[in-house]
Amino acid sequence: MIAGLEEPDAGDILIAGRLVFSFQQGIFVPPAQRGLGMVFQSYALWPHMTVFQNVAFGLELARWSAPKIRDRTGKVLTDLQLAGLDDRYPQEMSGGQQQRVALARMLAPGPGIFLLDEPLSNLDARLRMDMRSELKRLHRETGATVVYVTHDQVEALTMSTHVAVIKEGRLEQLADPDVVYRRPASLFVADFVGNPKANLLPATVRREGPGGVMDFGTFTVALPAAPPQAPQGKVIVGIRPERIGLSTQPAAGATEFKVYSALPAGSEIIVHAQRDSTMLTVRETRSLRLEIDSPVWLSFDPATFNLYDPATSRLIEDTL
Amino acid sequence: MAVIAPARSAPIQWQLRRLWRAVTTPRSLITIVLGLLLVYLVVVPLVRIAWATLTWQPEDARLARGFEEGAFTLFHWRRTFLGPISRELVYEPFINTLVTASGTTLLALLIGCPLAWLLTRTDIPGRRLLKSLVTIPYILPSWVIALAWLGVFKNARVGGAMGFFQYLTGVVPPNWLAYGPIPIIISLGLHYYAFAYLLMSGALASVDRYLEESGEILGAGRWQILRRITLPLVLPAMLSAFILTFSRALGTFGTPIFLGRPVRYYTLATSLYGNLRQGFAADAFILALGLIALSAITIYANQRLIGVRKSFVTIAGRGLNIYPTPLRRWKYLLFALVVAFVVVCVLAPLLFLVWQSLMLEENDYSLRNLSIYFWITYFWITTGGNRLYAEGEVGLLRNFLVVGAAKNSVVLAALTAAFVGIIGLFLGYAIVKGRGTWASRVLEQLAFLPYLIPSIAFGAAYIAMFASPFGPIPALYGTFALLVLVSAAKNLPFSSRAGVSSMLQVGQELEEAAVVAGASWLTRFRRVIIPLTMSGFFSGFLLTFISAIRELSLIVLLVTPATSVLPSVLFRYAEQGFTQFADGIVVILVALSLAGQWLISRVKGAELGKGLQ
Numbered sequence: 001m002i003a004g005l006e007e008p009d010a011g012d013i014l015i016a017g018r019l020v021f022s023f024q025q026g027i028f029v030p031p032a033q034r035g036l037g038m039v040f041q042s043y044a045l046w047p048h049m050t051v052f053q054n055v056a057f058g059l060e061l062a063r064w065s066a067p068k069i070r071d072r073t074g075k076v077l078t079d080l081q082l083a084g085l086d087d088r089y090p091q092e093m094s095g096g097q098q099q100r101v102a103l104a105r106m107l108a109p110g111p112g113i114f115l116l117d118e119p120l121s122n123l124d125a126r127l128r129m130d131m132r133s134e135l136k137r138l139h140r141e142t143g144a145t146v147v148y149v150t151h152d153q154v155e156a157l158t159m160s161t162h163v164a165v166i167k168e169g170r171l172e173q174l175a176d177p178d179v180v181y182r183r184p185a186s187l188f189v190a191d192f193v194g195n196p197k198a199n200l201l202p203a204t205v206r207r208e209g210p211g212g213v214m215d216f217g218t219f220t221v222a223l224p225a226a227p228p229q230a231p232q233g234k235v236i237v238g239i240r241p242e243r244i245g246l247s248t249q250p251a252a253g254a255t256e257f258k259v260y261s262a263l264p265a266g267s268e269i270i271v272h273a274q275r276d277s278t279m280l281t282v283r284e285t286r287s288l289r290l291e292i293d294s295p296v297w298l299s300f301d302p303a304t305f306n307l308y309d310p311a312t313s314r315l316i317e318d319t320l
Numbered sequence: 321m322a323v324i325a326p327a328r329s330a331p332i333q334w335q336l337r338r339l340w341r342a343v344t345t346p347r348s349l350i351t352i353v354l355g356l357l358l359v360y361l362v363v364v365p366l367v368r369i370a371w372a373t374l375t376w377q378p379e380d381a382r383l384a385r386g387f388e389e390g391a392f393t394l395f396h397w398r399r400t401f402l403g404p405i406s407r408e409l410v411y412e413p414f415i416n417t418l419v420t421a422s423g424t425t426l427l428a429l430l431i432g433c434p435l436a437w438l439l440t441r442t443d444i445p446g447r448r449l450l451k452s453l454v455t456i457p458y459i460l461p462s463w464v465i466a467l468a469w470l471g472v473f474k475n476a477r478v479g480g481a482m483g484f485f486q487y488l489t490g491v492v493p494p495n496w497l498a499y500g501p502i503p504i505i506i507s508l509g510l511h512y513y514a515f516a517y518l519l520m521s522g523a524l525a526s527v528d529r530y531l532e533e534s535g536e537i538l539g540a541g542r543w544q545i546l547r548r549i550t551l552p553l554v555l556p557a558m559l560s561a562f563i564l565t566f567s568r569a570l571g572t573f574g575t576p577i578f579l580g581r582p583v584r585y586y587t588l589a590t591s592l593y594g595n596l597r598q599g600f601a602a603d604a605f606i607l608a609l610g611l612i613a614l615s616a617i618t619i620y621a622n623q624r625l626i627g628v629r630k631s632f633v634t635i636a637g638r639g640l641n642i643y644p645t646p647l648r649r650w651k652y653l654l655f656a657l658v659v660a661f662v663v664v665c666v667l668a669p670l671l672f673l674v675w676q677s678l679m680l681e682e683n684d685y686s687l688r689n690l691s692i693y694f695w696i697t698y699f700w701i702t703t704g705g706n707r708l709y710a711e712g713e714v715g716l717l718r719n720f721l722v723v724g725a726a727k728n729s730v731v732l733a734a735l736t737a738a739f740v741g742i743i744g745l746f747l748g749y750a751i752v753k754g755r756g757t758w759a760s761r762v763l764e765q766l767a768f769l770p771y772l773i774p775s776i777a778f779g780a781a782y783i784a785m786f787a788s789p790f791g792p793i794p795a796l797y798g799t800f801a802l803l804v805l806v807s808a809a810k811n812l813p814f815s816s817r818a819g820v821s822s823m824l825q826v827g828q829e830l831e832e833a834a835v836v837a838g839a840s841w842l843t844r845f846r847r848v849i850i851p852l853t854m855s856g857f858f859s860g861f862l863l864t865f866i867s868a869i870r871e872l873s874l875i876v877l878l879v880t881p882a883t884s885v886l887p888s889v890l891f892r893y894a895e896q897g898f899t900q901f902a903d904g905i906v907v908i909l910v911a912l913s914l915a916g917q918w919l920i921s922r923v924k925g926a927e928l929g930k931g932l933q
Contacts, residue, residue, distance in 0.1 A: 005832050026334045
């Protein structure tokens with residue numbers, strides 16, 4: 001819809017203050033006049049054209065002169081380390097190279113807005129890491145606005161200045177990546193963003209005197225003193241795996257769990273801990289050897305909890 | 321804050337602007353134009369043929385009272401179904417059609433299915449060569465076998481001269497062996513088995529070896545695997561092959577007219593032809609409608625019965641990964657059987673026809689009688705004038721009638737293929753880009769419609785439509801343009817399918833990338849879509865070419881001496897009893913078809929099976 005490849009059923013679209021689409025007024029600015037470039041998920045490189053022809057196509061259509069096309073294409077290809085591959089056909093290149101050709105084709109006419117539709121999803125894990133940092137540099141160097149669509153939440157958090165989380169066409173949250181991670185606005189965002197996933201548990205908050213207690217059914221967590229408007233009653237609690245303390249020894253205020261599984265991954269270890277019907281994911285950066293079914297003690301910091309209204313599944317803004 | 325007005329009350333010019341944009345997108349324009357074209361080429365003829373049966377026709381003036389040209393009447397329907405001649409006119413041909421079509425289908429499957437299994441999933445020797453040999457009948461006209469059969473088994477009593485069988489044994493072949501249902505079923509079966517074979521081998525080739533190997537690991541024997549895994553997987557395809565063969569056999573015209581007419585054994589298709597030739601157009605049209613209904617019902621049944629189940633053949637679709645079943649001690653016996661089949665049923669009829677075309681005296685099969693022995697291929701190059709032979713007809717290669725027809729045939733096939741290929745390209749574009757909209761679905765269904773209509777009935781519909789001027793279009797009957805039009809319309813289902821599949825390969829994003837780059841619709845089509853669909857277009861072109869060049873039943877009702885093509889000239893010679901000439905034309909047609917087939921095999925990605933279903 002931003003590119004103009006599809007028409008919305010309602011509403012207006014403004015790019016840099018300019019009305020490019022309005023359902024009501026019947027305004028529709030064609031894609032090419034919106035000043036944007038696009039990289040498709042499949043790269044959509046034309047298989048019957050060479051690298052040079054692919055990159056030069058847009059310039060040709062914009063009626064650039066032949067020498068200018070040659071200069072510009074040469075420069076873009078050199079910038080993206082594709083010099084000398086002009087006469088190759090896309091299918092003769094590696095996935096990473098194709099990706100860079102797609103970028104070159106987008107960059108050539110010098111658009112002010114880049115639309116990247118899952119540009120890295122077809123690359124293997126290592127190439128993806130390299131390309132992420134290249135894209136980030138590109139973003140800085142060109143100063144363009146980048147709209148980056150991805151299903152990979154790590155990519156979303158690492159690449160962006162703003163993250164918009166969209167579920168079934170509805171905007172769930174629009175915020176800094178940091179805020180999206182720390183204070184997800186809805187259960188969907190909390191569940192979707194973060195790897196390993198956040199723990200989402202139903203609980204009941206009971207106020208007893210100045211403090212209170214959070215009852216998870218199979219265990220409870222004591223709450224500090226709170227202002228009177230603090231939430232009460234049934235809630236759903238989101239707890240990040242790295243915000244749970246883990247100890248192999250009994251400790252004050254800690255609850256005993258059993259190790260269901262432990263998945264060490266070099267720099268960290270992901271532990272699934274079980275207490276009756278409750279299962280928690282814990283991320284621990286110390287290296288530990290944990291046997292399956294051995295006891296562990298988990299401790300919680302209520303200040304890091306996010307509470308959600310079970311009825312609306314939205315974040316409860318008031319803290320504990 | 322500005323209040324946003326609801327869309328309903330938007331100013332009229334805004335609404336018009338919106339509507340105008342929706343209608344003037346290239347896709348909408350193409351869809352509208354193609355929609356109108358398809359309605360004109362497919363729907364209108366059907367309406368016209370139905371209407372003709374319900375109105376008084378000029379030829380009815382002497383038949384009935386109350387005649388009033390052009391007025392509504394049920395006269396024809398009553399006459400056809402309830403009149404004194406309806407037994408001969410409808411009921412007998414109807415039974416005969418069912419008998420020959422089901423017999424043909426059974427025989428075709430009995431040959432085609434085992435052949436498909438042997439050649440795709442076993443270690444039988446010589447698979448590559450055998451595979452291409454057994455598909456030869458598919459590219460030949462369906463009545464080639466019938467002509468060969470006639471040459472071998474005809475008897476002097478009905479056929480005018482004795483056939484090879486009588487020459488060899490001295491025994492006069494009885495009529496039931498020479499003419500009528502049995503030879504029709506055998507001849508058609510020996511043609512349509514290739515169709516069943518192609519459908520089945522496609523299905524069998526897509527059964528993944530892992531599906532079979534999983535069974536093997538669980539301890540199933542070879543036979544159990546075939547029976548419990550492979551067969552159930554291809555059962556839907558088999559059912560489909562049955563129904564599709566049946567629907568094709570229903571409307572076939574050449575074979576029943578060559579083998580049935582001498583003993584007055586008529587099917588719906590040949591009865592239709594006879595009625596039209598005798599001037600009973602409305603009766604013929606009713607038969608055509610009956611044929612259409614019959615064929616539409618079977619194909620509809622196919623889609624209802626198989627619809628969902630069909631899918632599981634394609635699920636495992638990676639295919640190619642076939643582990644040939646070892647035949648062990650049966651290997652060479654089965655190999656010998658297949659080779660014998662190919663020699664006797666595929667190659668021998670062709671060679672026999674070549675031989676017949678070279679014979680001087682019609683019923684002398686000795687080597688001495690080959691005209692090559694005297695003047696080298698008498699009937700090919702004679703300058704005519706010798707009234708002893710074929711009433712002094714000029715030899716094939718010198719005969720302006722034949723040479724003209726050959727030119728016409730090539731031009732007709734090429735024009736049809738080009739026309740249909742281009743329409744198919746646009747159809748594919750409109751259907752694929754509009755996926756999910758009702759316009760796309762309607763277009764797809766309209767393009768599929770001719771598939772339901774047997775060729776001869778389609779030809780009849782075109783007579784109904786073009787015998788007189790219609791709107792701004794003049795009466796096209798007797799023109800070459802009409803032949804191109806009818807051949808193109810009949811081939812629409814294949815071309816739209818081919819167009820859709822090659823358009824699907826292009827992929828949405830390749831075109832969108834060009835949109836973002838600023839390419840206008842025309843530029844996109846010229847620089848991106850056409851180059852990418854070229855190979856599909858070319859293979860589709862050749863497939864249509866070889867199917868159009870041999871087509872008899874579609875055009876037999878529409879040709880006139882001025883527009884005759886090879887199959888129609890052949891048909892005329894066969895009717896006159898000029899065997900050598902007829903057979904010579906078969907040889908030319910076979911050569912043209914094989915050349916087309918050879919070209920197809922040179923085009924990357926083109927396959928015979930693609931033209932199917």
